Amino acid sequence: xxxxxxxxxxxxxxxxxxxTITCRASQGISSYLAWxxxxxxxxxxxxxxxxSTLQSGVPSRFSGSGSGTDFTLTIxxxxxxxFATYYCQQYYSxxxxxxxxxxxxxx
Amino acid sequence: ExxxxxxxxxxxxxxxxxxxxxxxxxxxFSSYSMNWVRQAPGKGLEWVSYISSSSSTIYYADxxxxxxxxxxxxxxxxxxxxxxxxxxxxxxxYYCARDPSFAAANTFDYWGQGTLVTVSS
Numbered sequence: 001x002x003x004x005x006x007x008x009x010x011x012x013x014x015x016x017x018x019x020t021i022t023c024r025a026s027q028g029i030s031s032y033l034a035w036x037x038x039x040x041x042x043x044x045x046x047x048x049x050x051x052s053t054l055q056s057g058v059p060s061r062f063s064g065s066g067s068g069t070d071f072t073l074t075i076x077x078x079x080x081x082x083f084a085t086y087y088c089q090q091y092y093s094x095x096x097x098x099x100x101x102x103x104x105x106x107x
Numbered sequence: 108e109x110x111x112x113x114x115x116x117x118x119x120x121x122x123x124x125x126x127x128x129x130x131x132x133x134x135x136f137s138s139y140s141m142n143w144v145r146q147a148p149g150k151g152l153e154w155v156s157y158i159s160s161s162s163s164t165i166y167y168a169d170x171x172x173x174x175x176x177x178x179x180x181x182x183x184x185x186x187x188x189x190x191x192x193x194x195x196x197x198x199x200x201y202y203c204a205r206d207p208s209f210a211a212a213n214t215f216d217y218w219g220q221g222t223l224v225t226v227s228s
Contacts, residue, residue: 001169034214036152043202043218044152049211087152091213094166098152 002026002090004099012107017078021102023071023088032092035064035073038101039084047086048073078104109133109217111203116222123193123226129186129203129219137181140164140206142215143188145199145224155201156188171197193226200224 003026013019023033031051036044046055048064051071061076075082083106088099115127127143143155156177157166165177176189186203200223204215 032213034211036215038152043221044215045218046207046211046214046216049207049214053210055211055216089152089214094157094213095168096154096157096213098154101151 001095002029002093002097004088004090004097006086006088006099006102008102009100010103010105012105013078014107015078015080019075019078019104021073021086021088021104023066023073023099025069025071025090025092028068029090029092031067032090033064033066033071034089034091035062036087036089037082037084038087044087109205111205111217111219113201113203113219113222116201116224118225118227119193120228121194121226124189124191125193125224127188127190127201127203127222127224131184131186131203131205134205136179136184139208140212141179141186142204142206143177143186144202144204144215144218145197146202146221147196147199150199153199157206158186190224193224195226198224198226 005024007022033051035048038044052064063074085101085103087101110132112130140159142157158177174192178187200221202221203219205217207216
């Protein structure tokens with residue numbers, strides 16, 4: 001199975017900050033990478049697929065980039081509703097696998 | 108509005124069985140592949156199983172292969188997960204999730220609220 005790692009595992013940020021989360025795959029996955037946001041007690045929400053395509057209804061302050069093994073999720077101007085845990089997911093091959101998550105909390 | 112509503116979770120002893128259900132509405136269920144994804148308390152997401160729209164293709168995570176069975180009834184707009192030989196490590200919230208197909212195939216665009224399965228003696 002393809003192993004996904006994320007960094008950092010958690011960090012604190014302030015509203016208005018630009019934040020970047022990194023995801024790395026253990027082997028090349030082309031652009032078959034998705035990002036999800038999860039808030040406590042809620043189901044995950046799809047933000048981005050194909051590494052950089054914004055899911056319908058997702059604010060444009062979210063963006064994704066990368067291909068192969070290295071990917072990033074950027075939030076250009078952090079809003080209060082963005083404090084959450086973010087997961088990457090590869091869907092290059094089954095079993096699809098998730099990264100361990102990056103928790104963004106309030107500084 | 109797309110809705111996915113899971114049911115069937117609960118407390119079960121190790122070695123026991125449980126059947127989860129997911130009722131779908133707001134979209135043409137028979138046209139979409141579906142999945143089960145779980146999350147152990149305080150932990151990350153783990154994909155469990157996939158079933159194609161016609162049930163012709165099924166995948167399982169190695170951790171559940173041989174113990175869990177995914178199925179669907181398109182006439183009833185329902186997805187199921189039969190879980191046998193349950194272990195402590197199967198304790199998790201189980202989500203059903205839709206595969207959006209097309210450009211985002213094999214991702215998960217709609218999720219249910221989850222149902223908690225607790226395996227404990």
